[in-house]
Amino acid sequence: MLANLGYGALIIALMVCIYGIGAALYGVIREKNVWVNSARNAMLLTAPLITLSVVAIVILLIDGNYELDYVASVTSNSMPLYLKITALWGGQAGSLVFWSWLMSLFASAVTLRRWDRDREFLPWVIIIVLVTLTFFLCLNIFLENPFARLWQMSGGLIVKSMLPPSGAMLYMQSDGNGLNPLLRHFGMIFHPPMLYLGFVSFVIPFAFALAALITGRTDDRWIRITRRWTLVAWLFLSLGLVLGSRWAYDVLGWGGYWGWDAVEISALMPWLSGTAFLHSIIIQEKRNMLKQWNMALIILTYDLVIFATFLTRSGVLSSVHAFAQSAIGPLFFAFIALTFLVSIALLMHRWNDLKSDSHMTSLFSREALFLLNNLLFMGILVVCFWGVIFPLLSEVFTGQKVTVGPPYYKAASGPLFAGLLLLMGVAPLAAWGRSTYKTLGRAIWKPAIFAIIGIGWAIVEGVKNPWALLGFGLCALVTGVIVEEFWRGARARQRTKGENFVLALWRLAGRNRRRYGGYIIHLGVVFMALGIIGIELFQTNTQATIAQGEQITLDGYVLKYEKLSIFDTEDRRNIARAVVHVYKDGRFVQELYPRRDFYYESQQQMTIPGVRSTWEDDLYIILVEWEPVSAESATFKVFRNPLINWLWFGAIIFMLGALAAALPEKEGIVQIRQVKHSEYSTAKV
Amino acid sequence: MFVKHLLHILSEENRFSRMRQISHICGFLIAIMLFFVFEAGAQSPPPTPSDDEINAIASELYCPVCENVPLDVCGTQACEQWRGVIRDKLMEGWSNEEIKQYFVELYGDRVLATPPAKGFNWLVYLVPPLVILAGVYWMVQLFSRRKKTVSQSEATINLEQEEYISRLEEELKKR
Numbered sequence: 001m002l003a004n005l006g007y008g009a010l011i012i013a014l015m016v017c018i019y020g021i022g023a024a025l026y027g028v029i030r031e032k033n034v035w036v037n038s039a040r041n042a043m044l045l046t047a048p049l050i051t052l053s054v055v056a057i058v059i060l061l062i063d064g065n066y067e068l069d070y071v072a073s074v075t076s077n078s079m080p081l082y083l084k085i086t087a088l089w090g091g092q093a094g095s096l097v098f099w100s101w102l103m104s105l106f107a108s109a110v111t112l113r114r115w116d117r118d119r120e121f122l123p124w125v126i127i128i129v130l131v132t133l134t135f136f137l138c139l140n141i142f143l144e145n146p147f148a149r150l151w152q153m154s155g156g157l158i159v160k161s162m163l164p165p166s167g168a169m170l171y172m173q174s175d176g177n178g179l180n181p182l183l184r185h186f187g188m189i190f191h192p193p194m195l196y197l198g199f200v201s202f203v204i205p206f207a208f209a210l211a212a213l214i215t216g217r218t219d220d221r222w223i224r225i226t227r228r229w230t231l232v233a234w235l236f237l238s239l240g241l242v243l244g245s246r247w248a249y250d251v252l253g254w255g256g257y258w259g260w261d262a263v264e265i266s267a268l269m270p271w272l273s274g275t276a277f278l279h280s281i282i283i284q285e286k287r288n289m290l291k292q293w294n295m296a297l298i299i300l301t302y303d304l305v306i307f308a309t310f311l312t313r314s315g316v317l318s319s320v321h322a323f324a325q326s327a328i329g330p331l332f333f334a335f336i337a338l339t340f341l342v343s344i345a346l347l348m349h350r351w352n353d354l355k356s357d358s359h360m361t362s363l364f365s366r367e368a369l370f371l372l373n374n375l376l377f378m379g380i381l382v383v384c385f386w387g388v389i390f391p392l393l394s395e396v397f398t399g400q401k402v403t404v405g406p407p408y409y410k411a412a413s414g415p416l417f418a419g420l421l422l423l424m425g426v427a428p429l430a431a432w433g434r435s436t437y438k439t440l441g442r443a444i445w446k447p448a449i450f451a452i453i454g455i456g457w458a459i460v461e462g463v464k465n466p467w468a469l470l471g472f473g474l475c476a477l478v479t480g481v482i483v484e485e486f487w488r489g490a491r492a493r494q495r496t497k498g499e500n501f502v503l504a505l506w507r508l509a510g511r512n513r514r515r516y517g518g519y520i521i522h523l524g525v526v527f528m529a530l531g532i533i534g535i536e537l538f539q540t541n542t543q544a545t546i547a548q549g550e551q552i553t554l555d556g557y558v559l560k561y562e563k564l565s566i567f568d569t570e571d572r573r574n575i576a577r578a579v580v581h582v583y584k585d586g587r588f589v590q591e592l593y594p595r596r597d598f599y600y601e602s603q604q605q606m607t608i609p610g611v612r613s614t615w616e617d618d619l620y621i622i623l624v625e626w627e628p629v630s631a632e633s634a635t636f637k638v639f640r641n642p643l644i645n646w647l648w649f650g651a652i653i654f655m656l657g658a659l660a661a662a663l664p665e666k667e668g669i670v671q672i673r674q675v676k677h678s679e680y681s682t683a684k685v
Numbered sequence: 686m687f688v689k690h691l692l693h694i695l696s697e698e699n700r701f702s703r704m705r706q707i708s709h710i711c712g713f714l715i716a717i718m719l720f721f722v723f724e725a726g727a728q729s730p731p732p733t734p735s736d737d738e739i740n741a742i743a744s745e746l747y748c749p750v751c752e753n754v755p756l757d758v759c760g761t762q763a764c765e766q767w768r769g770v771i772r773d774k775l776m777e778g779w780s781n782e783e784i785k786q787y788f789v790e791l792y793g794d795r796v797l798a799t800p801p802a803k804g805f806n807w808l809v810y811l812v813p814p815l816v817i818l819a820g821v822y823w824m825v826q827l828f829s830r831r832k833k834t835v836s837q838s839e840a841t842i843n844l845e846q847e848e849y850i851s852r853l854e855e856e857l858k859k860r
């Protein structure tokens with residue numbers, strides 16, 4: 001009953017979407033506002049309908065209605081309530097409904113904004129958002145139905161279908177398979193929603209961009225409307241990526257945070273183009289340049305969002321044959337191709353209208369450096385895109401599968417990331433318009449002292465690796481620039497307003513959140529870079545099999561294997577848990593418990609490392625193997641990950657900066673004040 | 686004593702017995718050599734490679750089943766067996782390269798972390814730098830085009846100004 005209700009809500013939502021598209025089109029062609037308003041109401045209606053469907057799935061998951069294929073595949077009786085709820089995005093069908101639901105919420109939020117000044121955009125934004133939503137709803141209704149039931153045919157065969165096949169009986173299991181153990185982690189609970197929020201919120205700026213292309217209103221109005229949407233999208237996407245990294249670090253048991261896996265890269269790609277877009281639109285706002293480029297970037301970001309979902313959901317990554325066999329793959333491919341081609345055609349159509357009157361005047365101007373920043377982001381994007389699709393191309397054209405693994409991405413993107421760090425230091429010092437190497441040189445000498453101190457300190461600490469020294473120097477340079485920017489601004493306020501330094505600093509950042517939020521984001525990136533340099537260039541590891549009482553040594557640490565206990569838990573896990581004593585410089589520092597959990601339901605295992613975390617490093621111990629009965633000896637793999645916690649700390653600073661930048665400015669208040677002032681002046685005259 | 690005996694054998698007087706005794710000595714020397722060879726073999730059997738030595742090779746290999754998970758951290762039984770094969774090959778004295786090549790011959794190039802630079806695979810290494818270079822070229826063009834446009838427009842303005850000034854001067858002369 002509940003399943004029928006949920007499925008019915010999805011079908012009605014699809015019909016409402018199709019109606020909305022038709023009504024908006026009719027309204028705009030016939031210039032009848034009543035139809036556009038009707039389409040607007042249709043878009044608003046999609047949110048409660050899909051919410052109904054989501055609530056139905058969640059209740060079915062909590063209740064354990066195992067006659068539903070989706071429920072049986074992602075939940076089990078022993079799972080706690082919160083995991084049953086989050087199982088909504090634990091499988092293919094559920095995560096697609098979740099995608100649609102978030103999309104409908106964002107669509108409603110857009111619908112509810114004031115449209116007085118941008119009435120001509122409205123019908124086109126409705127059409128573009130609803131076309132995207134229609135596509136995802138179609139996937140759910142026709143291909144990946146979370147409400148499909150399991151039926152047992154007379155021959156014993158189990159089939160999946162919404163309606164009963166003739167002669168079949170409902171197949172009811174007493175328990176489900178349970179959620180993949182790897183997904184039972186806080187990082188994986190929040191990682192997909194954040195990533196999806198990022199994905200769907202990028203649809204909004206894309207819809208406005210296309211509306212601007214269609215209507216011919218090619219000034220920067222669409223950018224001003226969607227600036228905050230873009231920042232919010234970017235914030236969520238960044239958060240999703242960081243949570244995913246933390247999950248990998250805690251759960252996958254290989255001592256790293258980023259494996260350059262195709263799924264990870266597919267989420268990184270829209271982030272790269274989105275970050276380039278965020279920088280590039282500043283040039284358009286300040287200098288009225290790069291209008292064509294900004295359009296191209298947002299089109300690219302939108303299609304990369306769909307491409308990321310396609311890569312993870314179509315099975316194409318395991319093999320092109322899996323892609324061809326799945327029904328979902330070709331549909332996704334067709335949708336990406338269609339939206340991309342239509343968008344590019346529109347861009348070409350308006351190409352001349354988007355030409356700028358302003359010129360690049362200097363190679364050392366801020367806009368030139370921002371453009372270089374875009375080039376580097378695009379370079380990393382090309383490396384990622386090509387690395388992900390090359391194995392597929394190789395399989396198609398030569399019949400041979402190849403692996404494009406981490407060494408490729410690290411070698412190709414490392415120098416580009418270093419270039420970005422350098423630009424983060426230099427670009428804020430360059431002026432808009434005309435700027436020469438002399439003016440830039442005069443501005444950079446103070447931060448350069450920071451860089452020299454940074455390198456000197458690293459050398460004193462015993463760092464010899466030239467790449468690490470370069471990295472630390474760049475980090476120090478960027479920190480110097482940020483400190484100077486805050487210092488200069490606060491001192492200026494102190495002089496003019498007579499405020500104390502702390503208040504001046506607070507108000508300075510508060511009055512220009514976007515700019516100073518940006519600097520905080522840069523500071524977060526510096527800390528993250530420290531962590532990345534630490535783990536990438538200085539990680540050490542060792543593996544050994546030792547008996548109880550014996551020890552392993554690694555970089556000044558001594559690990560003594562004390563004992564191992566094996567036991568079952570109530571939630572049907574078998575746990576093998578080792579006790580390891582950690583000594584540093586001959587002194588006992590901590591007891592760690594690396595363990596291996598085996599899940600009886602899914603017959604899968606999960607490696608949970610024992611970790612000792614400090615600002616200096618993480619000692620990360622994995623229990624690899626042990627003697628089954630006596631546990632007399634066990635095999636441990638030990639990693640020392642220098643500076644890794646700066647990565648997580650930097651990520652928090654990064655998010656705070658992004659949040660500060662995304663908060664609304666007091667623009668409205670200022671405008672009202674200005675209006676009142678001008679009215680007053682007019683009245684006086 | 687041994688030298689004295691040798692000289693005695695080599696002396697001219699003992700020709701017949703010399704041949705016999707040389708063969709005895711050769712046999713004795715061979716026996717000693719063989720003893721040392723076998724003794725040496727018995728004393729140092731092929732050393733068991735450490736886990737770190739195995740992982741050093743395993744970290745550069747990917748099994749065809751586990752997508753994008755290097756062999757040194759993969760927990761599947763198949764990967765465990767592969768690591769066992771690496772151990773055996775190391776014990777047999779194979780070099781790292783020989784072991785990697787062994788897996789390539791068995792399972793194809795996909796076991797390597799990056800595609801070997803040959804044939805179609807060259808594209809994976811050439812396309813990104815070429816695209817980035819194209820981007821750099823586009824940027825350079827953007828600047829040079831802008832400069833041209835600016836200088837051309839400045840020239841046009843100058844020309845227009847010159848015409849205007851000459852016209853102005855002529856009109857002033859007429860007055």
